[in-house]
Amino acid sequence: MPSSTNLTPITLSSAPLSAIDVDLLVLPWFEGQAPASVDGLDEATSGEVVRVLASREFLARPFELFFTPIVTRSWTPRRLLLVGAGPERTFGLDVVRRLATASVLAARQRRILSVAFVLRPGLPTAAGDVDAAGLLQAIAEGLTLGEFDGGAYKTGDAAFGPAPRLVIVEQVTEDISPERPARLVAAVTRGRVLGECSNRARQMANEPGNRFTPEEFARRASGIASDGGAQVEILDERQIADLNMGLLMGVARGSGEPPRLMVFRHDPPDASPGPVLGLVGKGITFDTGGISLKPADGMERMKSDMTGGAAVACAMHAIARLKAPIRVIGVVPATENMPGGRAIKPGDILTSAEGKTVEILNTDAEGRLVLGDGLWYARTLGATHLVDVATLTGAIVTALGKQITGLFGTPPWWVDRVRRTADRAGDRSWPLPVYDDYKDQLRSEIADFTNSGGRQAGSITAALFLKEFTGGLPWAHLDIAGTAWAEEAKPYQPKGATGVAVRTLAELPFTAADWK
Numbered sequence: 022m023p024s025s026t027n028l029t030p031i032t033l034s035s036a037p038l039s040a041i042d043v044d045l046l047v048l049p050w051f052e053g054q055a056p057a058s059v060d061g062l063d064e065a066t067s068g069e070v071v072r073v074l075a076s077r078e079f080l081a082r083p084f085e086l087f088f089t090p091i092v093t094r095s096w097t098p099r100r101l102l103l104v105g106a107g108p109e110r111t112f113g114l115d116v117v118r119r120l121a122t123a124s125v126l127a128a129r130q131r132r133i134l135s136v137a138f139v140l141r142p143g144l145p146t147a148a149g150d151v152d153a154a155g156l157l158q159a160i161a162e163g164l165t166l167g168e169f170d171g172g173a174y175k176t177g178d179a180a181f182g183p184a185p186r187l188v189i190v191e192q193v194t195e196d197i198s199p200e201r202p203a204r205l206v207a208a209v210t211r212g213r214v215l216g217e218c219s220n221r222a223r224q225m226a227n228e229p230g231n232r233f234t235p236e237e238f239a240r241r242a243s244g245i246a247s248d249g250g251a252q253v254e255i256l257d258e259r260q261i262a263d264l265n266m267g268l269l270m271g272v273a274r275g276s277g278e279p280p281r282l283m284v285f286r287h288d289p290p291d292a293s294p295g296p297v298l299g300l301v302g303k304g305i306t307f308d309t310g311g312i313s314l315k316p317a318d319g320m321e322r323m324k325s326d327m328t329g330g331a332a333v334a335c336a337m338h339a340i341a342r343l344k345a346p347i348r349v350i351g352v353v354p355a356t357e358n359m360p361g362g363r364a365i366k367p368g369d370i371l372t373s374a375e376g377k378t379v380e381i382l383n384t385d386a387e388g389r390l391v392l393g394d395g396l397w398y399a400r401t402l403g404a405t406h407l408v409d410v411a412t413l414t415g416a417i418v419t420a421l422g423k424q425i426t427g428l429f430g431t432p433p434w435w436v437d438r439v440r441r442t443a444d445r446a447g448d449r450s451w452p453l454p455v456y457d458d459y460k461d462q463l464r465s466e467i468a469d470f471t472n473s474g475g476r477q478a479g480s481i482t483a484a485l486f487l488k489e490f491t492g493g494l495p496w497a498h499l500d501i502a503g504t505a506w507a508e509e510a511k512p513y514q515p516k517g518a519t520g521v522a523v524r525t526l527a528e529l530p531f532t533a534a535d536w537k
């Protein structure tokens with residue numbers, strides 16, 4: 022089992038560029054930016070910077086890279102990387118986070134062992150409402166995301182070198198208040214923690230189903246959550262049966278691996294009796310589809326059908342560690358969905374812990390089943406505001422593709438709260454409606470409802486199913502089936518698990534002062 026990544030701090034420096042002791046100095050560069058905008062740079066590279074800009078060899082298009090040695094004896098850094106930042110008007114948290122990731126990945130490809138990422142004077146103003154602390158947090162997140170190693174089971178020569186020592190150089194001076202340095206260091210630490218949590222979730226989502234059973238998932242997730250300071254309780258199959266979780270047990274019947282229910286708690290000692298955030302994550306460690314078996318092509322991807330659950334566990338680590346001001350409960354129902362001899366069949370009827378009956382039309386619609394019992398349990402434990410995260414429907418990939426998470430829920434202010442938090446955290450999402458008009462598609466002649474609404478509006482009917490288990494509480498649902506896994510490598514995102522939703526969930530309790 023690969024070990025978790027280790028968390029060496031990122032150093033924050035305001036020294037002149039010439040004095041930064043690293044192998045690689047990274048400068049984000051805008052399209053059309055003048056070479057003279059950074060003092061001494063041209064001299065330090067013996068004219069190379071002016072030359073590549075004048076010859077248009079380097080245009081500063083997004084993620085374009087230009088490496089050159091630093092030749093002046095008076096400069097300490099050994100090499101310079103100009104990384105294209107695109108047009109200045111597009112600059113902001115998303116751009117800087119991705120630039121930071123791309124820079125670390127490019128450095129690791131070249132086995133470079135120390136990297137300084139420079140936030141130059143003038144940048145925060147270009148970013149509009151974003152302050153230096155926000156930018157530094159995003160840079161720290163991005164640098165940390167660049168440390169992720171997806172090839173944990175490769176025994177030969179790795180494509181990427183080890184994580185380099187990291188420095189952020191910050192020379193923005195318009196705010197000279199005495200609290201400023203402490204605030205900026207705190208922002209870097211926060212970004213480091215959030216990036217690290219995203220990586221831990223990515224690591225779990227990459228794990229193969231044979232090694233990552235529900236039991237193993239529970240073991241690893243408990244380690245991560247408690248390591249951050251959250252309380253953990255793991256319920257086994259007997260305790261799950263005692264809670265009458267017929268939906269979770271129904272999905273688990275087809276597998277030889279017993280199910281687990283993870284419960285995480287963050288209980289700040291000084292929390293007022295205010296809101297309690299309930300996070301619920303889909304934890305299917307492998308989804309074959311069950312008796313409604315999936316086609317063979319691409320089925321290996323279904324090892325990551327526990328991405329929502331991993332996001333909840335890793336967010337709980339960050340929530341506890343960063344000392345969120347409110348109580349938070351995390352619930353992750355974990356099981357395989359297998360077509361064993363005792364598996365549930367189409368036409369079967371299951372009774373949820375809440376007492377509602379479900380006619381199974383398609384055993385491949387298993388995520389909503391385990392989440393139904395999970396949402397109910399989060400409410401039972403005292404949650405007042407709910408968010409669930411799940412690789413729930415193929416239909417959301419058709420609707421929004423691989424870059425945008427589907428966002429559902431009610432009431433609108435709560436959905437909007439989640440959306441704005443996600444936006445800032447770098448998780449793109451877009452709202453889709455959950456009008457009751459489509460509830461007819463879930464009508465059953467024999468039970469309260471079915472588990473499959475058919476072909477039309479598949480992601481919406483899935484959300485409508487979940488809504489039945491939210492007890493009328495404010496609830497948001499993130500369908501990450503498209504965004505959990507990158508099929509194509511990008512400069513800032515290798516193929517594989519993306520760590521989507523971790524930072525959104527972790528940041529959400531910090532916005533509680535604005536909740537209704």
Ligand code: BES
Pocket residue numbers: 308310326383385386387388412413414415416472473474475479502503
């Ligand atoms: N885990 C899948 C959804 C999924 C699809 C995730 C593609 C990631 C990539 C989910 O359990 C599923 O099988 N959903 C079915 C629902 C249908 C049977 C109503 C689907 O989307 O086809």
Ligand code: MN
Pocket residue numbers: 308310358384385386387388
């Ligand atoms: Mn399925």
Ligand code: ZN
Pocket residue numbers: 305308326385387388412413
């Ligand atoms: Zn699934």
